[in-house]
Amino acid sequence: MTKNLALTVAGGIAVLLATAGCTSASTSDSSTSSGSSTQSSSASSGSTSATGAVDAAAAAQVPTEIKSKGTLTFVHDASYPPFESFGADNKTIVGFDVDLADALATTLGLKAAHVNAGFDTILAGISSKKYDVGMSAFSITPERAKTVDFVTYLDGGSGIAVLKGNPKNLSMDPTKLCGHPIGAENGSTQGLNMLPAISAQCQKDGKAAINVQLYPTQSAANLALTSNRVDAVMADTVSLGVQAKLSKGAFELAPGPDYQPAPTGLALLKGSGLDQPLSTAMKSITDSGEMQKLMAKWDIPDSALNKSIVGQIVK
Template sequence: MSNSLSPFLLTGVLLVALSATSCAAVSDASPQSTGNPSAVATSPALPVDEKARELLPENIRAAGVLRVASDPTYAPFEYFDTDNKTMIGWDIDFTDAVGAMLGLKIEHVPATFDTILPGLASGKYDMAASFFSVTPEREKIVDFVQYINSGSGVAVLIGNPHKITMDPVTMCGRTIAGQKGSIQSMAILPAFSTKCTDAGHEPVNIQNFPSQSDANLALVSGRVDGVAADSVTLAYQAKEANGKFELAKGEDYQPEPIGLALNKNSGLKAAVTEAVRDVLSSDHYQAISEKWGVPDSVLVRADVLAAK
């Protein structure tokens, strides 16, 4: 890219590119929680952290509301309840807890994933909670406050007929699906394919689909041999698929920080970091994870924010 691009144009280009690199739902039906959604109140009775509240920008503190955008297609983190208008999920409960710590009401705003970062940059939203991977490229555009750590997995048909594992060599010559624009389709699967060709094997045949739901349907119908996405959501959706697919064996690939996204000019990072630290230290963090079936292995300690 030429250095003659203006900063404004460069920011716009990066936003368009980066907003597409995340995950979306992997379901072939509207998901229902396999956890226990009634176990924790949506609006937690958590005490206000006055130190965190004092760090809020005056306009936010006066308004009393924090607008949080999420793409409601990614169970168990954010998706529509049976009324098709109320967002529920782990991220919803977590950000409600952050709001409680700040003494703010959370207004959950549904948005398509590729519009969230541009909307955040334009001031349409105050915060974004849509399971964003924290990457150096994104950090050029928005601020992040980490709250979880998760890696990628591969879903295969039940019984794993092609013997695929998280070892890339087992995917050589196989057709593996990913959501178009996702980290899996743009970076991880190409890296796996390169490992195959470097070892003298056939490359991975990468098939990109408009949504993760489409990729999932391709797996169930036998058009692809596997689907790459975030492992936690794949595991959740496997339960929802009534035994149609399962996670391939092996360690998650490249676990990375997942964070709340904030406009760099919002002045919110200090207050949100303090509130997130409070939630990570509370029993509520563990409780909502048990509620939504999110494993302990991806949870983080409050001290991950010590140097932020």
Template sequence: MSLPKLLTATAVTAAAALSVTGCTSASVDDAKQAATANSAPSAEVAAAPLNKAAADLLPADVKAKGTLTVGTDPTYPPFEFYASDNKTVIGLDADLAKALGETLGVKVEMVPATFDAILPGLSSHKYDLGISAFNVTAERKKNADFAEYQLSGAALAVKTGNPKHLDVDPMTLCGTKIGGEKGTTQGIETLPAWSKTCTDAGKPAIDIQLYPTQDEANTALASGRIDGILSGELGMAWASKQSGGAFQLSSDKSYLPTPVGMAMAKGSPLAPAIMAAVKALVTGDTYKQINAKYGLPQSVAVSPDAVDARGAQ
């Protein structure tokens, strides 16, 4: 996440005051302001061609509506963040969502939400899709289906110079304050497991600090209130470059590369159309151009055979 605006006195003070109280309207507004400090690369991306076979699989009500409603957390550049108008969601996932709509011949409406509210919103039919850099895990697949479009591991961001010599190794983190975003795999699965590794070895637990938005976690690290952040490697690499030297990745190591997918309610009638459209996308030029626009290596790309993540749990 970007730090120039995020590190204004107002944003830092507000994030510090709100980080222990949960998500409030003020914290969302501060995160929204913070996210606009980013600017998307200006490279042009060709429109994705309509795939009639995929479009024909859309449920009748979606065809009639002509729009897919997509829940997203726009505080996680380069995947999703706000444009300078403070309301338009831009970023890699926004570009992919647009390309998905072009492939299916429908419009896409990106609806801002806190990350931990998106999957429940799918189950309650508030959103048709969730596109917000979701790691596809066995736990999440119990309640949602995913169309995989990328691979990403976790990375640790630390203060510049890494004064405490931390890394993606739990034994280096015992007794330190490590942040993350609420609802993320790193926050609810990885860090608690790593903390247990510490205590099982007779060492102090990791002091896990979870924040309503990724921007608030980044502010906490830059202002010295935590020692590190565990989050997706691509997002943390972007945030580190945007931080103005406030923090860096601990190393070039990543932890447990896992698929990233577009989420749908379990058993959603949309799944056949979305799977077909994403399979078409990942073999086309638009997908390659979007990855290149955001500087992603070819290693993050998935094959069409890996897209459908509705298999046995």
């Protein structure tokens, strides 16, 4: 099921990546900007920076154009806690990715601006220079790496959430999903690749196909689950675990190992010159322990941090 492809990593290192990925999708791009230097007027948390020190080596690698601007514009899909979601004011974007973005900007001697956008518009926005960095729990896949570069920071796979008590007796075993309506976010690789591939295998084995249901946001997919329109939803395991806690017992993670684990990375315009400074900054933040503190703050398990891949550049 998993097809491993070698991708080029900076320094000539090859990293094998499964064709997996998970991220969220919001209903619309709330940014009003036409370029990467403009921050969203309605969904930004402002040009902020985390408390920390500038890493001189990393700051020296920042391209002149970005140094002159003084700000990195990060784009997120604010519907995917604990990575990114709207705060209590329904305007400020909060989450692990947001705090990490602030820490990265600070390490580079810059400020961070945060913009909300639908997931299926983010990579196009990076390619058109509308934003500087796409940071929305992107799992790195060979297909995505054809259009953008990545700097890795976490590692993880996919799982499924089911109603409390698991009344359909499902698990993250692909053979158990045959014949069931399963939800996923529109634009996610769970919805675009994983579930269709599992469904095709179901049919090849003489079983009923999966009825794949796509929703504009993770929240909408979760609502479909709790309103009995689907039997399960498939997404990033870490995010689903936190969302299950936030549901106050309405749904839970089904048993089973992470499905097709892959590194998570931030997305960059190819040839932007941001890959090396962000790689250096990511390693610096991890070595200092700041990464681990942010993970603890947002209830992200220690197992999601694989130091051997942190800061790798994937092209």
